Amino acid sequence: MRQLRGLDLLFTIMVYSFLLLAATMAIFPLFYVLSVSFSTEYEYLTRGFFVIPKQFTLDGYLYLLSHPGFISAFRNAVIISAVGTTLNIVLTSLMAYGLSKRWLKFRNSLNFMVFFTMMFSGGMIPTYLVVRFLHLLDSFWAIWLSTAIAPFNVIVMRSFFQSMPLELEESARMDGSGEWRLFWSIIVPLSIPVIATFTLFYLVTNWNTYFSAILYLNDAKLMPLQVFLRQMLVEDDPTISNATNVLYKYTPAVKMAAIILTALPLLVIFPFMQKHFNQGAMLGSIKG
Known part of the structure; x- marks a missing residue:
């Protein structure tokens, strides 16, 4: 019974880990697009890839x-x-x-x-x-x-x-x-x-x-x-x-x-x- 509970816990952890990974893969591109939309053209061309812009702008x-x-x-x-x-x-x-x-x-x-x-x-x-x-x-x-x-x-x-x-x-x-x-x-x-x-x-x-x-x-x-x-x-x-x-x-x-x-x-x-x-x-x- 204890071994069965351990397997259930392991399965639950694997499922949640997979769901977390899938959610991150889905959200990350959208978050990157959102970050670039608030950045300047100079920062985009010079930094290449970034998650949080240094210069926040609504231009x-x-x-x-x-x-x-x-x-x-x-x-x-x-x-x-x-x-x-x-x-x-x-x-x-x-x-x-x-x-x-x-x-x-x-x-x-x-x-x-x-x-x-x-x-x-x-x-x-x-x-x-x-x-x-x-x-x-x-x-x-x-x-x-x-x-x-x-x-x-x-x-x-x-x-x-x-x-x-x-x-x-x-x-x-x-x-x-x-x-x-x-x-x-x-x-x-x-x-x-x-x-x-x-x-x-x-x-x-x-x-x-x-x-x-x-x-x-x-x-x-x-x-x-x-x-x-x-x-x-x-x-x-x-x-x-x-x-x-x-x-x-x-x-x-x-x-x-x-x-x-x-x-x-x-x-x-x-x-x-x-x-x-x-x-x-x-x-x-x-x-x-």
Whole structure:
């Protein structure tokens, strides 16, 4: 028994050591980026690698926040994320709720169509032709509608709705609740964990929108933050998303500040949704 306890203690120490090492490897690059964002260009070029800057400065952030292209890209990212996530979660929950009803006509065929689209997508060129035919190019609607519903999320949420007791629905109907009242007043409040989980998934996807933006948007004033960030870091183009003729110099501190400000909204939002995320991460995965 004493030997077994010793093995358990050793295993616990190994697990925590591994988790600590993994957390350090994940946090350290972000901490380095944060440190460089508060440093001067001279210190970055002369010291090479450092963890704590000797000369603390906010010039990188102030310089970046004065950039009209960054402000425009940040605003576009907020609009795309807020409206897109709202459309995503509303349409996904409504579709999943409808497919969870056994009395729905052609339910099996519709479920198969959802599953089929998860396995085989229409492809980039056909989707682009549809968007162009609908005259949605150079519009945020091209991004919102082309990614409105994720089939996998529908399937998981449908399984969650199916796991709810039928007695709950029958009791609500006996009290005179219609389909809409049943959904919004009873089903949605009971589904907060799973809705919050997929809201976070959709939010991250919309905030990180890149490929859809460069595919459907040609106007630089409509480009979201991820496009701006890539062109700043990879292409080092001083004219990106710039409504004026002013050329901007992107120092290492400015580039690192852009990374921090791009990641900051999700880092701030996640702790508030973590409780629901932990509760809803596995919901709907047991019953299919």
